[in-house]
Amino acid sequence: MASLTFAAVTKSFGPVRAVDGLDLSIRDGEFFVILGPSGAGKTTSLRLLAGLETPDHGKIFMDGRDVTGLHPAARDVAFVFQQYSLYPHLSVRDNIAFPLRAPGRRLPETEIAVKVAEVAALLHIESKLDSKATTLSGGEMQRVAIGRALVRQPQLFLMDEPLSSLDAKLREELRVELKRLQRRLGTTLVYVTHDQVEALTLADRIAVMEAGRIGQIGTPEHIYDRPETLAVARRLGSPPMNILTPAVLGPDSSHVPAATAHVAIRPEDVRVSVDALTPAGQVFRAIEHSLVTRILVAEQGDLEVRALVRADQPILPGQDIGITFPLAHCQFFDRSGNRISA
Amino acid sequence: MSWPLKPMPLTPVPGPLEPRPWTRRIAGMLVIAYALISLIPLAWIVLTSFRTPEDAISYPPKVLAEPSLVGYVNLFTTRTRVTPEQMAAAPPAQSWYESLIRDQGMLMAGPSRFFDRYVNSLIVGFGSTFLAIVLGTMTAYALSRFKVPGKNDLLFFILSTRMMPPIAIAIPVFLMYREVGLNDTYLGLTLLYTVVNLSLSVWLLKGFMDEIPREYEEAAMVDGYSRFQAFIKIVLPQAATGIATTSIFCLIFAWNEYAFALLLTSGNAQTAPPFIPTIIGEGGLDWAAMAAGTTLFLLPVLVFTVLLRKHLLRGITFGAIRK
Ligand SMILES: Nc1ncnc2c1ncn2[C@@H]1O[C@H](COP(=O)(O)OP(=O)(O)OP(=O)(O)O)[C@@H](O)[C@H]1O
Ligand SMILES: [Mg+2]
Numbered sequence: 001m002a003s004l005t006f007a008a009v010t011k012s013f014g015p016v017r018a019v020d021g022l023d024l025s026i027r028d029g030e031f032f033v034i035l036g037p038s039g040a041g042k043t044t045s046l047r048l049l050a051g052l053e054t055p056d057h058g059k060i061f062m063d064g065r066d067v068t069g070l071h072p073a074a075r076d077v078a079f080v081f082q083q084y085s086l087y088p089h090l091s092v093r094d095n096i097a098f099p100l101r102a103p104g105r106r107l108p109e110t111e112i113a114v115k116v117a118e119v120a121a122l123l124h125i126e127s128k129l130d131s132k133a134t135t136l137s138g139g140e141m142q143r144v145a146i147g148r149a150l151v152r153q154p155q156l157f158l159m160d161e162p163l164s165s166l167d168a169k170l171r172e173e174l175r176v177e178l179k180r181l182q183r184r185l186g187t188t189l190v191y192v193t194h195d196q197v198e199a200l201t202l203a204d205r206i207a208v209m210e211a212g213r214i215g216q217i218g219t220p221e222h223i224y225d226r227p228e229t230l231a232v233a234r235r236l237g238s239p240p241m242n243i244l245t246p247a248v249l250g251p252d253s254s255h256v257p258a259a260t261a262h263v264a265i266r267p268e269d270v271r272v273s274v275d276a277l278t279p280a281g282q283v284f285r286a287i288e289h290s291l292v293t294r295i296l297v298a299e300q301g302d303l304e305v306r307a308l309v310r311a312d313q314p315i316l317p318g319q320d321i322g323i324t325f326p327l328a329h330c331q332f333f334d335r336s337g338n339r340i341s342a
Numbered sequence: 343m344s345w346p347l348k349p350m351p352l353t354p355v356p357g358p359l360e361p362r363p364w365t366r367r368i369a370g371m372l373v374i375a376y377a378l379i380s381l382i383p384l385a386w387i388v389l390t391s392f393r394t395p396e397d398a399i400s401y402p403p404k405v406l407a408e409p410s411l412v413g414y415v416n417l418f419t420t421r422t423r424v425t426p427e428q429m430a431a432a433p434p435a436q437s438w439y440e441s442l443i444r445d446q447g448m449l450m451a452g453p454s455r456f457f458d459r460y461v462n463s464l465i466v467g468f469g470s471t472f473l474a475i476v477l478g479t480m481t482a483y484a485l486s487r488f489k490v491p492g493k494n495d496l497l498f499f500i501l502s503t504r505m506m507p508p509i510a511i512a513i514p515v516f517l518m519y520r521e522v523g524l525n526d527t528y529l530g531l532t533l534l535y536t537v538v539n540l541s542l543s544v545w546l547l548k549g550f551m552d553e554i555p556r557e558y559e560e561a562a563m564v565d566g567y568s569r570f571q572a573f574i575k576i577v578l579p580q581a582a583t584g585i586a587t588t589s590i591f592c593l594i595f596a597w598n599e600y601a602f603a604l605l606l607t608s609g610n611a612q613t614a615p616p617f618i619p620t621i622i623g624e625g626g627l628d629w630a631a632m633a634a635g636t637t638l639f640l641l642p643v644l645v646f647t648v649l650l651r652k653h654l655l656r657g658i659t660f661g662a663i664r665k
Contacts, residue, residue: 087561
C-alpha cells in the first residue's frame, strides 16, 4: 500500500515528449485510472512508476520516499504489461509462480502451489496451468499476465490495458473481479486504458491524459459532468458529447456567457420532437436512427447532432425533426477549448 | 437421408499455401541427390579407414574390400619391423591388435601420440568455443540492451577483425607468442581461437538478442530479480537457439583450424589437424591409418551438432514465434 507522487516529471524519447511535466498525486489504496488516446504517454507513466524508465527531469515519490533512481526489483510493484510478456520457455504454472521465486521473496514451494491454484481459479485458467505459455490464445495469455501480478501482495499494482484483448463477456467479468479484489486488498492500483467505459466504472479517480500532459483529474462523475476542456469533454461519454456553436440555441443564445465559442451537450440531454413544427426547435434532418442503441444522428448544414431518443417508431432517414438544447444542460467553452465556469 | 452429400476425398487436398505434391517431390529428390553427392567423399574416407593399407592404395580402387581394423590399430600404435627370426623369438601376442600388427611382420613398440593429440583438440576446441560463447553472449547482450558510447563503431571494429584472413597475422602472432611464452601451450591456442571466433559470436548473438523482447527482462526485474538474474533465467533460455547455432560455428572453426595449430604448437599442445597428415607408414603415407584418424576426427562435431539438433530446428522457425 502506497501513495504516489509525480513531481514535474518529464521523459522524452528523442524529439518526442512522452511525459511532459507531469504533476500527479495518487492516494493510498486508490483505484486510479489514466485514460487517454494512443500515444498520450500512459505506458511511459507506468514504466516511470515501475522504475523501467528514469525521468529526464522531476522526481517520483512512493509513500513520501524518493524512488526516482530505485531499481525496479526494489520497488515492490506488480506490473501487467500491455504486450503480454509471458516467458515463452516456461509453463503457465511457472510463469505465475515466477515472482514468488524471486530471490528476495522465495516462498516455500507448497505455499507457491496454493497461491498459484487460487489465482488460476480466479482467472479461469486452471486447465491451462501445465501448457507452455506460447500455446495460449491472446486472451489466455493476458489472463496469465494478470495472474502473475495478482499472485503477489505488492505495494502497488500497475496495469497497462490489461483487459484489451479479451472478449466482451470475460472483460466484464474480470473488470468486476478486479474491482472487488482491489477493494478487498486495499492496494493502490494504477490502471491505464483508452476505454472510457472501463475508466468510468472502475476508477475512484480518473486522470485524462493527452500528449504527455494531464487534462483533468477527478472522480468519474466530476469528469463526466464538468469537463474542464473540450478534449476531455470529447473523450468521455458514448456516444460522445455534441460540440456545437452558440447559434443552435436559437433565442437562448443571448443567455450564453460572453466569449463562448463552443457549446457542448450530452446526447442524452438533447430534446427531440418528431413533430418538426415545435416552435422553439431547430429543424434538423435525420440521417440514421437505431432502435437498438436509440441513437439518432441528425444534421443541419454541416452541423451534426447525436441524441438519445426513446421513440417506439424509428425516425426515418430524411425526415425533418425539431431539436432543442436545454440551456441548463449546456456547457460552454472558449475559443481555446477551456471551460467557462457558469 | 442425404448424408453424405459428397464423398470425402481420400487424399488430403493441399491448402492454398501448401506446396503442390509434385513440387515437394522434386524438392525432395534434389535434396537427396545433393546429400548423396556431398556424402561421397565422406563415405570414401570411412570406407578407407576400414581397409588394409594395401587395399587402400590399390589401383583400380576397390569399392568393396575385406573390412579390416589395421588402419585404426596403426593409428593408435607405433611399430617396428623385425626379421622372421626375431618374430619367432618374441613372446606370443597378448591381444587381438598385437596379432594384427604381427600379421604385417612388425612388433608393437608402444602407443602413438594420436590419442594425446585428439585430447588436445578436444581441450582447445571446446575450451575456446566455451570462452567465445560466454564472452560473446555477454557482449552481445550489453550491445543489444545498453547505451554504449560509439556502439556502431565498436560493432564495426569487432567485425573488421574478421576481414583479414587470420593467417595474414601468423608471423606477428608467432613472434609475440614466443616472447610471452604462449608457444605450444593450450592457453595460447585457446586464446587465439577464442579471439578469432569472438567477432562471429558477438555478431550472431547480437542478432538473436535483438529478437528477444526487452519486456521479458523488464517483467522479471519488476518481479524482483536483478538484471543479471533476469539475464540468466530469462534471456539465456530464450537465446538457446542462437547460442547453439553459434557454438557449432565456433567449434567447427576451432576444431578444423590447421595453419595456426601447425605454426604455434609442436610437442605439447599440438592438436589433431596438423598431426594426422604426419602419420607415416613404411614406404609412404599410411592411408588407412590416416583415414581412420580423419573418421574419428569427424565425430565430435557431428555428435555435438546432433546433441544440439533440437535447438537448431527451433532456430529455423525463429521468426514464427508469436510476440
Ligand atoms: N522506447 C521508446 N522510444 C521512442 N519513443 C517512445 C518510446 N516509448 C514511447 N515512445 C513514444 O512516446 C509517446 C508515448 O508513448 P506511450 O507508449 O507512453 O503511449 P501510450 O499512451 O501508452 O499509447 P498506447 O495507448 O498506444 O499504448 C509515443 O509517441 C511513443 O511513440
Ligand atoms: Mg501504451
